[in-house]
Amino acid sequence: MLTKLTNWSRLKSPWILHLNTGACNACDIEVVAALTPRFDVERFGILLKATPRHADVIVCTGPATRQMKDRLVRIYEQTPDPKFVIAVGACAMSGCVYRGAYNVLGGIDQVIPVDVYVPGCPVRPDAVIDGVVKLLNKLKG
Amino acid sequence: MKFQIPIGPQHPALKEPISLRMTVEGEIIREADIRLGYNHRGLEKLAEQRTWIQNIYLTERICGICSHSHTTCYVQGVEKLMELEPPKRGLYIRTLVAELERIHSHLLWLGVAGHEAGFDSFFMYTWRDREIVMDILEIISGNRVHYGINTIGGVRRDLDDGQVKHILDSLEILRKRSEYYKNLGTTEPSFVARLAGVGYLSKEDAIALCAVGPTLRASGVPMDVRKDDPYAVYGEIPFEVCTADTCDVLGRTVVRIQELFQCYNIIEYLLKNLPAGPVAVRAPRRAKPNEVVSRYEAPRGENIHYIKSNGTDKPERLKVRAPTLGNYAATIKMLKNGFIADVPLIFAAIDPCICCAERAVSLVDVRTGQEKIISMNALKQLSLKISAGKVRKREAEWPL
Numbered sequence: 238m239l240t241k242l243t244n245w246s247r248l249k250s251p252w253i254l255h256l257n258t259g260a261c262n263a264c265d266i267e268v269v270a271a272l273t274p275r276f277d278v279e280r281f282g283i284l285l286k287a288t289p290r291h292a293d294v295i296v297c298t299g300p301a302t303r304q305m306k307d308r309l310v311r312i313y314e315q316t317p318d319p320k321f322v323i324a325v326g327a328c329a330m331s332g333c334v335y336r337g338a339y340n341v342l343g344g345i346d347q348v349i350p351v352d353v354y355v356p357g358c359p360v361r362p363d364a365v366i367d368g369v370v371k372l373l374n375k376l377k378g
Numbered sequence: 379m380k381f382q383i384p385i386g387p388q389h390p391a392l393k394e395p396i397s398l399r400m401t402v403e404g405e406i407i408r409e410a411d412i413r414l415g416y417n418h419r420g421l422e423k424l425a426e427q428r429t430w431i432q433n434i435y436l437t438e439r440i441c442g443i444c445s446h447s448h449t450t451c452y453v454q455g456v457e458k459l460m461e462l463e464p465p466k467r468g469l470y471i472r473t474l475v476a477e478l479e480r481i482h483s484h485l486l487w488l489g490v491a492g493h494e495a496g497f498d499s500f501f502m503y504t505w506r507d508r509e510i511v512m513d514i515l516e517i518i519s520g521n522r523v524h525y526g527i528n529t530i531g532g533v534r535r536d537l538d539d540g541q542v543k544h545i546l547d548s549l550e551i552l553r554k555r556s557e558y559y560k561n562l563g564t565t566e567p568s569f570v571a572r573l574a575g576v577g578y579l580s581k582e583d584a585i586a587l588c589a590v591g592p593t594l595r596a597s598g599v600p601m602d603v604r605k606d607d608p609y610a611v612y613g614e615i616p617f618e619v620c621t622a623d624t625c626d627v628l629g630r631t632v633v634r635i636q637e638l639f640q641c642y643n644i645i646e647y648l649l650k651n652l653p654a655g656p657v658a659v660r661a662p663r664r665a666k667p668n669e670v671v672s673r674y675e676a677p678r679g680e681n682i683h684y685i686k687s688n689g690t691d692k693p694e695r696l697k698v699r700a701p702t703l704g705n706y707a708a709t710i711k712m713l714k715n716g717f718i719a720d721v722p723l724i725f726a727a728i729d730p731c732i733c734c735a736e737r738a739v740s741l742v743d744v745r746t747g748q749e750k751i752i753s754m755n756a757l758k759q760l761s762l763k764i765s766a767g768k769v770r771k772r773e774a775e776w777p778l
Binding site: 258260266267273274300302304305308334335337340358361 | 388394395416417418423424427435441443445486501505508512522523731
């Protein structure tokens, strides 16, 4: 009964933390644009949270720079279980144009485990929503 | 009693990773220090390994909000190096996209300023109207954020009559909405009270600390590259440089709202006087050995690219001075003797684009905590010493 209830509430209110790990800002504004009236992810109960301790889902953008690596791990550890990571954009997936640069690790999955990849350079807000909804379906069954 | 408060790199008030360290006495900030490097990706080095054309798409990804600024600045420089003269129609379309980008950036900023001031409905309103501009950009270029419209010697896509009509119709809606924001932003008592007097930067300080863009213009200095050193077709377009003399966040808001109206006028002028003809000329693959400095007025201020060619199809050096970097020194001045609660607002008021500004490298010795700036030659020597006898980079496999 209790697990059913927690699962239900988890599905209805996936709170996200937006984390930039060296992205060019394009994916970041598209993630924010997904929160605004045209796309409005709040109708799925998705809310942008300020601290990792309140979040269920970490939305990561950017190719993971060396400087951000330790911070990324720390933020991942601060997020309470169960936690999920969405890699948003081509950079977060593989490094995009920055692949091979000396200060770039080339993808979020080099540092922390990733559940959903959303392609695009930059992603469209619709794609972000699609990614989150796919994650919710994964949770369901 | 003094305390040190670190803010960032991941912090609710910041959208991008940056670290601010503030020494406070009670509520008042006495010292401020900005730490950079969380977003440093090594873009200038990457640029040296790619061809002139490939670099357009690389410079586009320096920043997602002012992507057109960086490509235009780069492309203008390369055109000078290759001694190319882009056709008039190409320049008009390039300027059109630049102005649309300015509108979308300023609307975005207005929203963020509203959000930081605790006025979230303002944020939602401006971002809703920003989608109109994003639609226009998508119609013109096929993309919402990275337009990819610039190419060496012109632009890649032409405009047709349907698109022109759509843009003019959308401008009417935007004008009406901006009028509303102007009233709201300058007369709504609680909003004005929150912004007025915050982040004071006097005219003398603004000049001495090399502030750029709306931050400088809000301190009463009418400086705009579009007017002072016209590039593209700005020499023949009638427009005004907007300034304010309140020297605070309110002034920066007013300057940006006024610039929105100038943008609408410029776009209308461009579309009504759009010349016929081709949009691009063919560009050579190599550039003669030379060097060039290219200036561009990005939405955040003056953007400078320095490009050096050596006769091959790749640049020898590309140096980017993004507008945000020019504003950091002024930000520290603005933060000093202010309240902690004003930090997000003051910091947001320069419209920081951290990904643009992450260019410099300073080395920190982890064991001693000592920080030093190393010269390029010393760095070269060091790298030679370390890599002596190892596989050459071209043959080496990427460790990831």
